[in-house]
Amino acid sequence: MLTAHDQVQHLLDFIDASPSPWHVVARIESVLATHQFSKLLETETWALQPGGRYYVVRDDSSIIIFVQGQQPVQHSGFKIIGAHTDSPGLRIKPNAAHCVDGLLRLAVDIYGGPILATFTDRDLSLAGRISYKNTQGNVDRTLVHFDKPLLRLPNLAIHMNRGVNEDGLKLQKHLELPLLLSTLSTEQLPQPYFTDLLQQQSGVDAKQILAWDLAVYDTQKGSFWGAENQFYANSQLDNLASCHAALQALLDDSVMQNDATLMCALFDHEEIGSESSKGADGSFLPDVVQRIALATNMQGQDLHRALAKSFMLSADMAHAYQPNFPNAYDLDHKVMVNKGPVVKVNASHRYSSESVSEALFAQCCHQVDVPYQRYSHRCDLPCGSTIGPITSAKLGIRTVDVGCPMWAMHSIRESAGVFDHAAMIKVMRQFLRNAA
CATH class of the missing domain: 2.30.250.10 (Aminopeptidase i, Domain 2)
Structure with a gap:
C-alpha cells in the first residue's frame, strides 16, 4: 500500500521526466505499454473489444486513453477525467x-x-x-x-x-x-x-x-518541504499533478474491470485557450467518441443515449489560501492546502460545476471518506477557466470542475499539499468505479 508521500514522490519523478508537453505524452505512453494498452492510429480503421485497453495521440502532445467497457456504451455511458499536459x-x-x-x-x-x-x-x-x-x-x-x-x-x-x-x-x-x-x-x-x-x-x-x-x-528537481514534509514543490504542478492523478486512478486493476467505458483525455494548449486541432476546443475528443461509436456498431440514436448517461470530471489545480495575501480571496470560500480536493464553482460558468455535478462529486468523496472543499473566486477579480466548460458544451455531458489546492499557480516553482494529491487519486478511483 503506497503512502501519500510515495504517491507524491511518483508524481515528482513523473514531472522531472516530463519537461515539455511532448515529453509528458511520451512518458505516459511508456507507462501504458507496461499495462498492455494498444495504440490506435487515427489514419487506420479501429477494431475494439469489450475490456480492451487503448490510447490515441494527436500531434505528440495530446492523448486520450480509454478502457472499453464490458457493456455497450449506450447502456452505461462514458466516464471521463479531463486534464491538460501544458503549462505556462x-x-x-x-x-x-x-x-x-x-x-x-x-x-x-x-x-x-x-x-x-x-x-x-x-x-x-x-x-x-x-x-x-x-x-x-x-x-x-x-x-x-x-x-x-x-x-x-x-x-x-x-x-x-x-x-x-x-x-x-x-x-x-x-x-x-x-x-x-x-x-x-x-x-x-x-x-x-x-x-x-x-x-x-x-x-x-x-x-x-x-x-x-x-x-x-x-532544471531544479521536485522536492518535499515543510517541517514534516507535508508540502511539495516543482514546476508544472498546473496541471501535471492532475494528469498524474488521473492516470494513477485509471490504471488501478480494480477500476479497469468495469461495465462502463472509462476515459482520460489529456489535452495540450489549455493555457492558450484550447482552440487548436489537439486542444479541448478542437475535434479530438468528439472524434474519438464518434469513432468508438462506429467501431462498436452503434446505431441511430445510440451515441446520443451514451452521452446523456455520461459524466466528466474536469481536473485542474485550484487556488489555495495564502495568509500573506488575504485580500486576494473571498474569505467565505477560501480553500486550504492538505484539507482535501476542491470543487470549483462560478455563476458565469467559467467552471462547469453545477449543483447536480457538484453533489455527484461530493458523493464520491463521502464514499471513500475524503473531505472536500468548495471554491468561488472574488467577484471583483477576473476568474480563470478550464477545459470543463469547453468539453461539456462540445459533448453535451454533465461535468464538474475540481482540483487540488496549490500556491503560486503559474510560477516556475509551484507548491501544493502531499495529502491532497493522494486524496484526489482516491476520489478519482471511486469516480471511475461508480461508472457501472
Missing part, C-alpha cells in the same frame, strides 16, 4: 539566436500566462521536439531534452533598480526576456551555433533540422 512558460522563437556585445541570447515568446519574474535567476534549460528531413527525404520528428542548466535570465542588481522591492519586478516582454546562452567569438554565427547545439543533443544533422517546438524549463 517561455518558448523559443524560430530565429531565436542573436549576439549582443559578444553574448549569445535566445529570443523567447510567452506561452500562456506565466509569472515572468519567477523565471529570473533560475537554472533553465530546453526541452521539446525537432522536426527534420530524414534520410528518405520525409519530414520526421524527435524529442530533445537538455538535462543540464543551459540558459539564464539574470536579474538586474538592486543598485540599478532601486524600486524593485516597492514596485515589484517588471520585465519588458520583448527586450528584457531573451535568455543568455553563451559567449561567441567574432567568427561564430549565432544561429548555426544554436542549431549545432541541437544536433549534439538530438543526433540530428543541423542541416536537416527544419523547425522546432522548444519549451524553457527549470
Whole structure:
C-alpha cells in the first residue's frame, strides 16, 4: 500500500521526466505499454473489444486513453477525467539566436500566462521536439531534452533598480526576456551555433533540422518541504499533478474491470485557450467518441443515449489560501492546502460545476471518506477557466470542475499539499468505479 508521500514522490519523478508537453505524452505512453494498452492510429480503421485497453495521440502532445467497457456504451455511458499536459512558460522563437556585445541570447515568446519574474535567476534549460528531413527525404520528428542548466535570465542588481522591492519586478516582454546562452567569438554565427547545439543533443544533422517546438524549463528537481514534509514543490504542478492523478486512478486493476467505458483525455494548449486541432476546443475528443461509436456498431440514436448517461470530471489545480495575501480571496470560500480536493464553482460558468455535478462529486468523496472543499473566486477579480466548460458544451455531458489546492499557480516553482494529491487519486478511483 503506497503512502501519500510515495504517491507524491511518483508524481515528482513523473514531472522531472516530463519537461515539455511532448515529453509528458511520451512518458505516459511508456507507462501504458507496461499495462498492455494498444495504440490506435487515427489514419487506420479501429477494431475494439469489450475490456480492451487503448490510447490515441494527436500531434505528440495530446492523448486520450480509454478502457472499453464490458457493456455497450449506450447502456452505461462514458466516464471521463479531463486534464491538460501544458503549462505556462517561455518558448523559443524560430530565429531565436542573436549576439549582443559578444553574448549569445535566445529570443523567447510567452506561452500562456506565466509569472515572468519567477523565471529570473533560475537554472533553465530546453526541452521539446525537432522536426527534420530524414534520410528518405520525409519530414520526421524527435524529442530533445537538455538535462543540464543551459540558459539564464539574470536579474538586474538592486543598485540599478532601486524600486524593485516597492514596485515589484517588471520585465519588458520583448527586450528584457531573451535568455543568455553563451559567449561567441567574432567568427561564430549565432544561429548555426544554436542549431549545432541541437544536433549534439538530438543526433540530428543541423542541416536537416527544419523547425522546432522548444519549451524553457527549470532544471531544479521536485522536492518535499515543510517541517514534516507535508508540502511539495516543482514546476508544472498546473496541471501535471492532475494528469498524474488521473492516470494513477485509471490504471488501478480494480477500476479497469468495469461495465462502463472509462476515459482520460489529456489535452495540450489549455493555457492558450484550447482552440487548436489537439486542444479541448478542437475535434479530438468528439472524434474519438464518434469513432468508438462506429467501431462498436452503434446505431441511430445510440451515441446520443451514451452521452446523456455520461459524466466528466474536469481536473485542474485550484487556488489555495495564502495568509500573506488575504485580500486576494473571498474569505467565505477560501480553500486550504492538505484539507482535501476542491470543487470549483462560478455563476458565469467559467467552471462547469453545477449543483447536480457538484453533489455527484461530493458523493464520491463521502464514499471513500475524503473531505472536500468548495471554491468561488472574488467577484471583483477576473476568474480563470478550464477545459470543463469547453468539453461539456462540445459533448453535451454533465461535468464538474475540481482540483487540488496549490500556491503560486503559474510560477516556475509551484507548491501544493502531499495529502491532497493522494486524496484526489482516491476520489478519482471511486469516480471511475461508480461508472457501472
